[in-house]
Amino acid sequence: MASLTDKKQIVLVLVIVITCIIGYQFYVTRPQLIVENNNNNNHQQNNNNNHHQNNNHNNNNNENTLAPIKTNTELDANVQKLLELQKQLSVQIEFLNLKVSEQEKLLNVANQVMKRSLPKPTLPPLDQVGDKERDEAIQTRIQKTKQNIPNTCIPTTNGSLACMPNFIIIGTMKSGTTFLDFYLQMHPRLAKHKIKEVWFFNSHYYKGLEWYAKNFEQPTSFENQRVISEATPFYVNHPYTPTRMYAALKDVKLVLMLRDPVERCLSQYHFSLKWIERNKAPKLKPEHTFENLIYEEAEVIQTCVRGNSEYNSKYAQFNKDKEEGVIDMNREWNETNPFTKKHNDKGWNFYEQCSSCDKCFQTGSILHTSGHPTFGMLAKSLYYEQIEYWLNFYPLSQIHIIRYEDLTSRPEGVIRDVEQFLGLEEFNGYGDFVPKNVVSHDDMDPKIREFLVDYFREPNEKLYKLLGRDFGWAR
Numbered sequence: 001m002a003s004l005t006d007k008k009q010i011v012l013v014l015v016i017v018i019t020c021i022i023g024y025q026f027y028v029t030r031p032q033l034i035v036e037n038n039n040n041n042n043h044q045q046n047n048n049n050n051h052h053q054n055n056n057h058n059n060n061n062n063e064n065t066l067a068p069i070k071t072n073t074e075l076d077a078n079v080q081k082l083l084e085l086q087k088q089l090s091v092q093i094e095f096l097n098l099k100v101s102e103q104e105k106l107l108n109v110a111n112q113v114m115k116r117s118l119p120k121p122t123l124p125p126l127d128q129v130g131d132k133e134r135d136e137a138i139q140t141r142i143q144k145t146k147q148n149i150p151n152t153c154i155p156t157t158n159g160s161l162a163c164m165p166n167f168i169i170i171g172t173m174k175s176g177t178t179f180l181d182f183y184l185q186m187h188p189r190l191a192k193h194k195i196k197e198v199w200f201f202n203s204h205y206y207k208g209l210e211w212y213a214k215n216f217e218q219p220t221s222f223e224n225q226r227v228i229s230e231a232t233p234f235y236v237n238h239p240y241t242p243t244r245m246y247a248a249l250k251d252v253k254l255v256l257m258l259r260d261p262v263e264r265c266l267s268q269y270h271f272s273l274k275w276i277e278r279n280k281a282p283k284l285k286p287e288h289t290f291e292n293l294i295y296e297e298a299e300v301i302q303t304c305v306r307g308n309s310e311y312n313s314k315y316a317q318f319n320k321d322k323e324e325g326v327i328d329m330n331r332e333w334n335e336t337n338p339f340t341k342k343h344n345d346k347g348w349n350f351y352e353q354c355s356s357c358d359k360c361f362q363t364g365s366i367l368h369t370s371g372h373p374t375f376g377m378l379a380k381s382l383y384y385e386q387i388e389y390w391l392n393f394y395p396l397s398q399i400h401i402i403r404y405e406d407l408t409s410r411p412e413g414v415i416r417d418v419e420q421f422l423g424l425e426e427f428n429g430y431g432d433f434v435p436k437n438v439v440s441h442d443d444m445d446p447k448i449r450e451f452l453v454d455y456f457r458e459p460n461e462k463l464y465k466l467l468g469r470d471f472g473w474a475r
């Protein structure tokens with residue numbers, strides 16, 4: 001009798017033999033669809049065909065070939081597969097054709113845009129100038145290059161250029177920015193813009209530089225380029241604008257118009273009342289008088305902003321003392337920044353959103369982003385702090401500062417100074433200089449005037465010192 005192990009071995013051998021037979025049958029009779037497209041595959045095809053010479057008469061001429069078929073069902077299946085494949089291929093071909101035509105269209109558009117919007121040089125090439133005139137021609141070029149206004153163009157993805165302002169009026173609100181923008185737009189060397197205030201660096205920054213450039217007439221020649229300009233009065237007091245502007249427009253020329261801060265506050269208040277009426281915005285409450293808003297803001301700035309800056313300098317001193325060994329190295333800083341404290345208990349009315357101060361003055365300085373037109377009447381008038389911040393980015397030589405009061409006494413002189421700053425020739429077609437964006441209003445109460453004069457005395461003196469110029473505002 002065979003042992004159990006022997007039986008197992010016999011069964012195993014039988015299984016292997018049967019598997020081989022089935023495998024061989026399956027291999028030679030498997031339905032297959034072979035598509036040959038090049039000669040490299042031919043010899044493999046021929047190997048297959050050697051086994052099945054009866055079925056392979058189609059294989060001799062390098063055409064798409066079907067593998068051997070044994071049954072009708074296999075034939076049907078292969079035909080179905082072939083049809084399916086054909087369908088797929090035609091869909092793919094159609095798709096590829098579509099892609100090619102799309103690419104061709106894009107290329108055409110790009111070529112047209114390039115032809116249209118790339119400014120062209122207009123001086124004759126130097127090799128077309130005679131030997132005698134060459135030195136002079138070179139000098140002309142050098143002079144032209146010197147006259148060039150700051151380059152603020154960037155290449156776009158479609159091969160054209162997007163040119164942004166090379167001159168921006170950055171503020172301040174209610175200091176005659178509309179007047180200056182209006183008259184400069186008449187100058188033939190200024191490119192026309194769609195609107196005075198684009199609000200790009202403060203509000204629309206996320207839309208990108210190409211969007212920004214679309215607001216301005218684009219240059220058609222690199223020579224005698226026109227100055228591209230805009231005027232957004234909120235740029236100067238916006239905390240993120242200087243960084244953004246510097247990153248995009250390092251060489252841009254800036255104009256800053258400054259008005260006696262006391263008068264500027266009142267002008268902003270009355271402008272806001274008009275704005276609210278015009279835009280059907282919620283009216284100010286009866287208690288939101290000019291005086292009340294000023295007193296409340298003074299308190300907010302004192303608690304939120306000044307408190308924060310005192311905290312910061314105290315913290316800096318603490319670290320310095322540690323480094324210099326004045327205090328123990330291991331001493332921990334355990335004060336809380338008052339700026340981040342909640343201020344609900346203050347009962348602020350207009351500034352109620354300052355329940356935590358960073359909701360109103362998010363960077364802890366007087367620079368702010370609030371959209372309400374009456375917000376920040378004092379803050380917008382604290383010029384020293386604004387300019388000090390901008391000087392981290394732009395040198396004073398790049399900022400032309402205009403004293404608002406000069407608009408009344410010498411409007412033409414103000415415009416001439418700007419023309420000179422921009423390197424433009426004098427233009428004599430402005431006509432009469434008429435004030436723009438005027439909002440008539442009563443004067444303020446003497447008590448609040450006194451408060452404001454007092455409030456701005458010190459920052460004004462600091463400003464005069466910083467700029468080396470006395471603006472002569474109320475002391």
Ligand SMILES: Nc1ncnc2c1ncn2[C@@H]1O[C@H](COP(=O)(O)OS(=O)(=O)O)[C@@H](OP(=O)(O)O)[C@H]1O
Binds near residue numbers: 174437
């Ligand atoms: N030429 C001239 N001379 C004197 N004053 C002038 C001139 N042009 C404009 N203005 C006064 O400027 C104030 C408007 O400033 P803005 O245009 O910068 O205002 S805004 O921020 O754009 O809303 C606004 O001030 P108020 O009237 O006090 O509100 C205008 O009257």
